[in-house]
Amino acid sequence: MMSRFSKMHGLGNDFVVIDARQAPVAMTEARARAIADRHAGIGCDQLIVIGDAEAGDQADVSMLIFNSDGSEVEACGNATRCVPLFVGKDVLIRTRAGLLDAKGVDGGASVDMGAPRFDWDAIPLGYPMDTLTMSASWEDLPAPAAVNVGNPHVIFFVEDLDAVDFERLGPLIEHDPLFPARVNVNFAQVVGPQHLRLIVWERGAGLTRACGTGACATAVAAIRRKLMAGPVTVSLPGGDLEIDWAPGGTIRMTGPATHVFDGEADWDRF
Structure with a gap:
């Protein structure tokens, strides 16, 4: 049909x-x-x-x-x-x-993405640890934060985003046993008082031009670490998203959406 x-x-x-x-x-x-x-x-x-x-x-x-x-x-x-x-x-x-x-x-x-979760078993992680500054890291990356915004994210705040080997580190971290449900891997650099650059290795999809939940998780982690206050502009390869969150509240994400074309297909052929 x-x-x-x-x-x-x-x-x-x-x-x-x-x-x-x-x-x-x-x-x-x-x-x-x-x-x-x-x-x-x-x-x-x-x-x-x-x-x-x-x-x-x-x-x-x-x-x-x-x-x-x-x-x-x-x-x-x-x-x-x-x-x-x-x-x-x-x-x-x-x-x-x-x-x-x-x-x-x-x-x-503009989407209300709900409230973020921070408990280790809500991420989920394989064992208990602080999710604001995790007692785990990979190679020379700094200690990350972890946030669940409906799906699991780990966030690394780095000094030089362009120096990160995303294609090697992304799948290594995504499939680490610490993350029993795998994880979306976010690499972020603070570039202004309310401005982040972000690259996301997306669980099950790899490098992506934009990840809305990744932008939400990264902005929340930056606010929790007192690196900045909301609203936060998150610049991804595909463009910018605005993320607003205050502790105890829900996340508001605002950004573009584009319709390209319509079609019909018989899904039984796939």
């Missing part, structure tokens, strides 16, 4: 967004990986399935998220900003990470 999809992106982090509200789509790891393949499929960093919310749920729609390797993940900030543009209105979205409130703004969306 043919069903509608859109190709969208947030700061170059690109998505195939499938509308499963009228025609349900059975998504498997193998099917998601085939659709995401840039040579034999449609091609994307993440595959997004938009469905109806369950009866009695206060959400307007549901969202499932699959990385390009086929693994399902709990949250994706850049994809969440695309949902009000895809649906055509402000929406409350049910995700594996909980409810997310996304409102359209000029050129994109």
Whole structure:
């Protein structure tokens, strides 16, 4: 059966967004990986399935998220900003990470990403430790912080971002046994009183032009370490996001979302 999809992106982090509200789509790891393949499929960093919310749920729609390797993940900030543009209105979205409130703004969306979590077993880590300054590091990287913003992140604040070997260190850290659910790896440099540069090795996707949850986690870690106060501008290779958070509150992420084209596909062919 043919069903509608859109190709969208947030700061170059690109998505195939499938509308499963009228025609349900059975998504498997193998099917998601085939659709995401840039040579034999449609091609994307993440595959997004938009469905109806369950009866009695206060959400307007549901969202499932699959990385390009086929693994399902709990949250994706850049994809969440695309949902009000895809649906055509402000929406409350049910995700594996909980409810997310996304409102359209000029050129994109603003999303309440919920409250960050810092307990070691909420990240999760393999054993107890302080997540503000972890008693673990890799090679000559400084001691990182860890934050869960619906998915797990580890954040390294470095002096010179351009000197980091992301492609070697990213997968090494992502798959370290310290992180039983694997982890998104963020390398950040403070470049101003409320300004960070960020490169993200994304769990299940590798280096990405932008990672919304990574920007959220990194800004939160910077505020917790008193490196700066919010709102924080986070500059990624694909562009800038504004992240605002105060201790005890929820995270507000604001940034662009772009519709590229619409199409139809028979998912049984993948």
